[in-house]
Amino acid sequence: MRWATRAGVHIDRAACAWLIRRHLDAEAEFVFVDDPALVPADATPFDMRGAELSHHGGDCSFETILRRYELDDPVLWKLAEIVHEADLDDERFDAPEAAGVDVILRGLSMICDDERVLEITGPLFDGLYEFHRRALLLGREPA
Amino acid sequence: MLLAYRIPRQPSTLRITIWRKLDRLGVARLGDGLVALPADARTREQLDWIAEEIGEMGGSATVWLAVPGNAAQERAIAEEMRRARAAEYRAVAEQAEAAASARPGERSRTIKRLQAELRRIGRRDYFPPIEREAAQRAVRALVRVVEGAG
Secondary structure, rough: OOHHHEEEEEEEHHHHHHHHHHHOOOOOOOEEEOOHOOOOOOOOOOOOOOOOOEOOOOOOOOHHHHHHOOOOOOOHHHHHHHHHHHHHHHOOOOOOOOOOOOHHHHHHHOOOHHHHHHHHHHHHOOOOOOOOHHHHHHHHOOO | EEEEOOOOOOOOOHHHHHHHHHHHHOEEEEEEEEEEOOOOOOHHHHHHHHHHHHHHHEEEEEEEOOOOOOOOHHHHHHHHHHHHHHHHHHHHHHHHHHOOOOOOOOOHHHHHHHHHHHHHHHOOOOOOOHHHHHHHHHHHHHHHHHHOOO
């Protein structure tokens, strides 16, 4: 399937792309556009104004996708807190990782294109997921 | 960049939510339902999402890339934003100085809180005033007091 989002991806779009590839559509193909009007007819838009899979009622797009596709994995919701704070910084959650992830994504967007950002951040989110999966199982920070 | 918006009067919690979000972004208030921010990718995105949220709560909002009619207007708005941040930095500096005589545990908590506050102010500080340096110095000095007390 094809998925479309705004060019110049940052934390929320990179995390959504990872979530889509890992949990919704392993064959996902991403299109980056500058204007919502340029979204191809066969592509599902996300993290764009007017799209269903976008910010809603104070949620970031990552949280919206979790709700919309009923992904109730608590580890994904833990990552959602980090993505939410890195993206919106509204202090709804206590997510100390957010500041670091935000800076890493902003820096990456300065040195590579959107395709490459998704390539690099794939393992980054895989690692965050694994860390928090183990933390949840152990009930404390894993070594 | 401008956000022109109208929010339904009731419920007032929605209005307050939006006001808080705009305050956190450090907007200049140009009039009733009209706020401004310097345009960059991040502020653009933030205002777009707030506009969307206002639409979802039954209000209306439009985002504009605007050019001021003359340079003096632009300077006046920048100056107002600088003054607003300067007051926030002064408050941090005062709290840091006051905490020097507090109990050690209390001092450490104050340091954490003030460091977070400095980061928050820094994110909405588009025209840094000289008070920024003084506030950072005051918090660093407080850190040294705590370390010295070891």
